[in-house]
Amino acid sequence: MSETGAPEEPNTGPAGRRAAIRIGVSGWTYAPWRGHFYPKGLTQARELSYAARQFPALEINGTFYGLQRPEVFERWAQATPDDFVFAVKGSRFITHTKRLRDVRLPLANFLASGLLNLGAKLGPLLWQLPPTLRFDPALIADFLALLPKDTAAAAGLARQHDARVDGRAAVDIDTNRPLRHAMEIRHDSFRTPAFVDLLREHGVALVCADTVKWPRLMDLTADVAYCRLHGSTELYRSRYSDDDLSLWARRIAAWAEGRAAPDGDFAGAPARDHRRRDVFVFFDNTDKRHAPEDARRLMEMLGMRWEAGAEAAG
Template identity: 75%
Template sequence: MTTPRGDIRIGVSGWTYGPWRGNFYPKGLVQKRELAFAASRFTSIEVNGTFYGLQRPESFTRWAQATPDDFVFAVKGSRFITHTKRLRDAEGALANFLASGVLCLGPKLGPLLWQLPPTLRFDAGLIRDFLALLPKDTEAAARLARRHDERLDSRAATSTDAKRPLRHALEIRHDSFRTPAFIDLLRAQNVALVCADTVSWPRLMDLTDDFIYCRLHGSSELYRSRYGDDDLDRWAARAAAWAAGRPMKDGDFAAPDMPAMRPRDVFMFFDNTDKLHAPDDARRLMKRLHVHGHVCDAEDAA
């Protein structure tokens, strides 16, 4: 009898980086093929261009077509919502974001990531209202998307091919969130707390939903430093425990209680992309956890 285990997906944050060309990407690979190449090596990728501006439905459709059938994208929410509006009066902006083409990913749409600015302090009412606004399935997302404003009238995608659960993950960057009250809000709305490995912001590992979302920003230098063997061994042990439903106490927690242990899906993205470390670190972690992409090159198989 096979022991149940959550799905472990490992990848990188973004895929369009000049220094990767001729290094991670083979020399001569045309830019429009870079996503397909990366998606053949990893099992998930975090889309971060959506953070900086609204994309178009045809872009999401093209990304879905360029990736394997069992591939999953995480999509980073708009900074207009998180950084400009700072979560206040966000319904219209959220409708525009959802109408920009997110649902065109179809079954390849994974978690939506909401990254808060480092200056945003914990405000229970503000966080409660924002979490309650987030649609919990794709049909609810489509209904909200139809409330987009006139700027998207000619380029909105407001339907879904099927009703599927929609996951959300919240990344905090201010120490005032280190409180059980915040964890209680996430659990009440079934939103995952992002475990962000960084030298600058809180790294909390409280379990608040049925999946885990980790962003590995750099073990000693933000967005730049690589992960050594000991670091990757610890992250592999954590991921294995989460996926198996075993207690994982190797970290910092804001709440004293541990929720019921059960297998959880795990998403882990390397965001140390300013140098060339992210692809290599991701593949080294995949090897430790026996996670395989569609293409296994000689280095991965060694």
């Protein structure tokens, strides 16, 4: 493990030059991928195991739509290699229904739902805000202050869950680890230095979201950079050209090597430090089967070799 609590770099480049780079896809259960990305005849039960042998990280989407159960997280952990990492998408009940207001109890329920059972495979928690939510400094500050910074604090908050998860809560940890968070914004009012300053104060990453619809900001606000590539010209559908991916490869390499990106849109002042940052990149252009191929091509451009070892249990 690195000193930040993240797994060591999974064969991503010259030793000593880069922090960890993890590239994958958003979700893994897509019927159009069967017989294309997934080999013909592969059972659905083995799709996660297969995807985890192709990419060093995956983004869990199901947690956005509803509370999962501890045994589900345990099954996901068992189906993936030891050095694999999941990013976990936060509950839309917190972000979209409650709109970040009065969410201490819903957050406790979310944390108690089983994600702590991922252990060392638990990566960043992604908080995607709705397009209609405008920047409210006090609201955002309160929410960021509520987010636990390590798994011990997360377990403590999880123990405050209510009856919705009685009998199905998982609130124990094997050891204390740092817990990272990333926030994805979808309203242009967040394009302000005040928002960037809040993220830096709380050590929360600003998601660099590549879309044709919402702001794409590249401010570095934490010890991790988090990118979601939703489609180059058509949301969730269009592929990325070689030129597109080459530019993303240069940005990613810069962040991982402690350098400024060669270009970008920014809302705040430049980051004052030049530390190497772990980088998570997830392709979300899933509707036309482009995500896995684009992820593979980007890994090749970065010289990444993902060696997951023996086949994981399915």
